[in-house]
Amino acid sequence: MSNIAPTPAKVWLVGAGPGDPDLLTLRAARLVMQASLIVHDGLVDPAILALAKPGARLVSVAKSRSRHTLQQDAINALLVREALAGTEVVRLKGGDPFIFGRGGEEAEACRAAGVPVEVVPGISAAIGAAAAAQMPLTHRSHASIVSFVAGQCKGLSEQDWSGLAGKGRTLVIYMGLATSEAIAEKLIADGLAPEIPVAVIENATRPQMRVLRASLAGLPALVEAHKVKSPAVIVIGEVAGEPEIEQLRALALEAAQ
Numbered sequence: 001m002s003n004i005a006p007t008p009a010k011v012w013l014v015g016a017g018p019g020d021p022d023l024l025t026l027r028a029a030r031l032v033m034q035a036s037l038i039v040h041d042g043l044v045d046p047a048i049l050a051l052a053k054p055g056a057r058l059v060s061v062a063k064s065r066s067r068h069t070l071q072q073d074a075i076n077a078l079l080v081r082e083a084l085a086g087t088e089v090v091r092l093k094g095g096d097p098f099i100f101g102r103g104g105e106e107a108e109a110c111r112a113a114g115v116p117v118e119v120v121p122g123i124s125a126a127i128g129a130a131a132a133a134q135m136p137l138t139h140r141s142h143a144s145i146v147s148f149v150a151g152q153c154k155g156l157s158e159q160d161w162s163g164l165a166g167k168g169r170t171l172v173i174y175m176g177l178a179t180s181e182a183i184a185e186k187l188i189a190d191g192l193a194p195e196i197p198v199a200v201i202e203n204a205t206r207p208q209m210r211v212l213r214a215s216l217a218g219l220p221a222l223v224e225a226h227k228v229k230s231p232a233v234i235v236i237g238e239v240a241g242e243p244e245i246e247q248l249r250a251l252a253l254e255a256a257q
Contacts, residue, residue, distance in 0.1 A: 008115045009088045011079050013097040013106060015122015018129060019045045019231070020205035027120050035090040037082060039075070041101075043094035043231050045206065072102060076109035083115040094231065095125040100150050100174045124148075126172040129204030129233045133211045135240065142238040143170040151176025151183050151234070162190045170237035177228055181220035187236070192216060199240035202232040213242060 012031055017023040024032070032038065032051045040049060042062025049058055059078070061070045070078065082089050097103030097119055110117035126148055130137050137146040147164040152175035165171035165187060176183050177200075188194050194217035202210045214222040216236060222228070 007086070008113075009083045009086050010116040010118060011083050011089045011091060011106075011110050012118050012120060013091050013093065013103045014120040015096040015101075015124075016040075016044045016048050016092050016094050017123040018095060018125050018127075018132070018205045019043075019203065020128075021045065021047045021051065023123050023128060023205060024048065025120065025122065028122060031090050031120065032092065035088065037087050038090045038092050039078065039082075040092040041094050044092050048092070072105060076106055079106060080109055080113040080115055083110065084113065093122070095128070096122045099124045099126075099148065125174060125204065125231065125233050126235075129201040130172075130235065132205045132209060133199065133201050135199060135201075135211075135235060137170045137172065137235070137239060139239055142168070144168055146170040146172065148172050148174065150174050151179050156182060157186065161187065165192050165196070165236050167238075170235065170239050173234040173236070175230070176234045177223055177230060177232055180223045180234070183234070184216055184219045187216060192236075196236060197238060197241035198222075199235045200226075200228055200232055201235065202228050204231070204233070213240065 014028045014031055016028065029051065032048065033053060035052065035056055037057045037059065038049070038052055039059045039061055042060060052058060061075050079089055079091055091106060093101040093103060095101060103119060107117050107119065126137065138144060145168065147169070149161060149164065149171065151173040156179060173183060195215045198214050198216050198219050200212045200222060212222055212226055212228065219234070
């Protein structure tokens, strides 16, 4: 009986995109359909998981605020353990693995254990949500800079967001529903106008998608009144304004010239 350990298999860190299965990359779709083991986030749409072949193992490592199926270190260990045992692993993440997906931590854990790892990028939640809502994150008339921040992380109040939002800028906040009140207070305290437009895009690219709009000052009330749930992103800036209002504003400017 041989004591030689099997050659480590590869771990694929795959972006599942914002939700709609049609927005998977060709490589991502192929890997999902071929995989024997898929370790997936809770935000991956069931329609994407339905693409898995019969008999594939689907392991959920779903996370929500302060409640994780597995801690991140345990997820890292799971990926490494399965790969060292010779199992090809597809680690399926909502959006893109390297944009607030902790893909960097998982890649580091694999490399440290001698496990080959490859990253398959996906359409990020912000890009997918903005496209589905026909809301350009950059626009010649409104914004030439776009920034992504996480609204649910340690030391939120101490983070310096000054200059990330305001005239000519768009700020997209991931994981900001639970802290929407603190986010609004923080940005207004930093000098952002309370009336700046805000849009909350829930379940982007999916049949139940909602686009809800308010001012920055009205963001917490909007989230509460409409009982917005994850997945959702918050867009702050002129690009988030009501399209009809913006069109009327543009017509008024033309008439005045």
